[in-house]
Amino acid sequence: MPTTVPAYGKEAAERLASMADVTADDRALRRFLHGLPGVDAVGLQARAATLGTRSIKTTAKAYAIDLAISMIDLTTLEGADTPGKVRSLCAKGINPDPTDRTAPQVAAICVYGDMVATAKEALKGSGIHVAAVATAFPSGRAALPVKLADTRDAVAAGADEIDMVIDRGAFLSGRYLGVFEEIRQVKDACVREDGTAAHLKVIFETGELQTYDNVRRASWLAMLAGADFIKTSTGKVAVNATPPVTLVLLEAVRDFRAAVGVQVGVKPAGGIRTSKDAIKYLVMVNETLGGEWLSPDWFRFGASSLLNDLLMQRQKLSTGRYSGPDYVTVD
């Protein structure tokens, strides 16, 4: 097995170049993606369910809660977002529990592109990243130049991370190379003027991909195209992140590292609302990928209401009393 390098950075590009033969043309890419082993749906669901039964208590639970808080991409993606709302969310991200300064800060604040400058200003000096959704989020239904402009705009405004959506229509109709090229071009658009680049998260919207096989193919496709993170969902459709789907992503990342030697991050998003759920995901990460991924650099939760539940659990652990929604912010 080759040594592992992170997905961002020069070495990763060289490693990906070694896979150039499978991405040379549409037929080669299709042959490769359809040659991936099929997903055993029953086995997958059983495995995900089994990993969800682990009992995490006391000090391990306290550690898991703090880790989960530090992994949150605190998200507000509403048509009704105002600069004031984004600023208050940023303040919450910096200092999640005003009554307990030991609570860790979140990993990033995730907003629409036009709110990046506001968020950047509010987060100055905190070290929290600003993630912007781009490429005609959430549907992805726009022409490529529009998507690229969307991306460049967010990067120019100071976004540290770009969450792009793939063109599900193209993917489902089998135009894999089109999806591949689009991710490549968005990745290029993430490069800043000084040569550094915003990290790229690729959203599959797994709820629209129909099968686990498709999710596995999309994962490999995005990783081959240079994704730094792969992300399940936008949070805007009926079916969002589920443990089995996330497990497919985690396994793809594990296999990709074994094959190519590039480390890619994973972000389940949407529908994760309770501490219990979050801890189940952490168990799954640890069992599938190992402790290396148990860091905000490699695993994130896309969530908004999850943070309040984690804080209430944290208060329960520190005081011994059940907490309530009166003791966390309303957002």
Next chain:
Amino acid sequence: MKQPERLSVLKTYKLFVGGKFPRSESGRVYEVTTAKGQWLANAPLASRKDARDAVVAARKAFGGWSGATAYNRGQILYRVAEMLEGRRDQFVAEVTDGEGLSKAKATAQVDAAIDRWVWYAGWSDKTAQIAGSANPVAGPYFNLSSPEPTGVVALLAPQESSFLGLVSVIAPAIVTGNTAVVVASQKSPLPALSLAEVLATSDLPGGVVNILSGRTAEISAPLAAHQDVNAIDLAGADEALAKELEIAAADNLKRVLRPQAVDWVADPGTTRLLAFLETKTVWHPMGA
């Protein structure tokens, strides 16, 4: 040929949380016996996590229930009485077994309990008249005080009067718009668990009343300390437990109704009805 004797079908008693009938999260049960010690049924032995879930359910139901019109709440309480009437025999049997009363006495208890629902149903749109007021103030304002429900109320049901006492603590708490987490009598929880089946079929929204059975001390401790419970009725706590719970409840300034000697058969008065209310006062300019 002689017919084989029929095997009776035993009932699995379950908790009542959020309008559903779950088993205890802990998977535990305990034996419920008659007053003479004969086995009656296994009742769920609820844990603190069941208490936590019940509070979440009660909180979720609070907005809808407190926002319903008083008239509507009254109708629903009356409906509970209607549904109970049809199941009188079952409750008479459970009270007879659990409390060791004669059938006549148990019937009197059940009848009184049904009547109590009706009595409290009538109060639904009348509490504002006795607990509210138009206050004279030194200025051109209408100054009106009106009672509002406190929120989520934990009710420790009386230990001895397992049905009439139970109804007498639940009905006044919910008629004003509170939602309740009830800890049933530890010794005879069966009438409470059966009442849940009546409540579930009486148009009462899920989560307005949640019923837990088990060790009163074990379940009530987390409820008394819970930051999202607004009030606690200690009717079913003995002196030592009541003191302990009152200390725990002080942390988030819960309203506490201390245990007192109550004759459950007598006219209940408005004590319990008015115990779990907050007063909201509004100033409104009189105009010209």
